[in-house]
Amino acid sequence: MQNLANTLRSLRSFCATFFCVALVSATSSTAILAKSSKKISQETKTTTETNTNDTARNTDESNESSTTTQSTQDAPAKESKNPKNIAPKNIVGGVAIKVNGDPITIYEIKNIQKQRHFDKSQAIEFLIAQRLKTQEIERLKINIDDERLDREIENIASQNQMNTQQFMLALKREGIEYDLYRDELKDQIETRELMRNVLLSAETSSEDEIHKYYNEHKSEFNTPKEVEVARYSAKNPKLLERTIANPNTTISGVEKTQEKLELSALNPQIAQLFSSLKEGRFSQILDAGGGNYVTFRVVKKYGQTLMSFEEARQYIAQKLSQNSQEKVLSEYFEKIKQKAHIQTLREP
16 A cells, blocks of 8 residues: 555646646646745835825724734724834734735744745745635636545545545544645645646647747657567556666566567657667656556667657647746736735734
């Protein structure tokens, strides 16, 4: 049975399968969102004099909702003397920043600093990016219902050779609350769907670009006619990592088969995978589904032929798309950030 720590790591990434590569991982989406919000804390610290009174009223309202003490009731009079409209720093739960009206509290900023070992600026950037992402999910009406979550969990349990009840018990043994696990899974699926929406709505490559790439990189498509490969499969990817590090060692739990393949009979992406590997080199570890993982080692190549444009087209389109994904996502969220109304109510 795959260790639950590995299960959670698998959940946080969208691995390449034998036949296709997923659009984007949840962890990369967080990085892109945070990157697109770079320097936001500096940008939001500046407030104009014409907005000072409005900001003071927002600060008063947030104080009233976070505490009922007399010091909060007196806050408007005290803050009106403060030209920067900065509330006392000892109000830990107060609202520090609003992103299109959605609050970010001082408590959240400090908590993210502690959890992720961020400095204050990084924590603010992360939380602003998180708010923008959530708002886009709501705007696009991306909704993951309980039935979809149940199916996803059943699939994860199945990949670990368990039923749902066994999986829930395994989570409990690892000290993970099932409800929190479902919430995290839902957030990851929503993020994946948001990234898919963004990428599918963008023109990432044109037919002219695909033709240009093929003509300028024909050496990439000089493929062997046949290739002899060793296929290593295991239930645990760490066993395959050990195999790659020690190819001449027999490792229990790793099954090895060897065969000669005619590349013209294979899927173009698989053919390209084998032709691009040098003899003796391993491919990356791939998720083959059903809880199985595989890696391939090219033993020997035979003959040579030029792959036609039609055969190479799908591979080129996918490669160009993957290369432009980060740029597309960064530009998309940069536009959202520029349009967002972000207020700094008090110094975190």
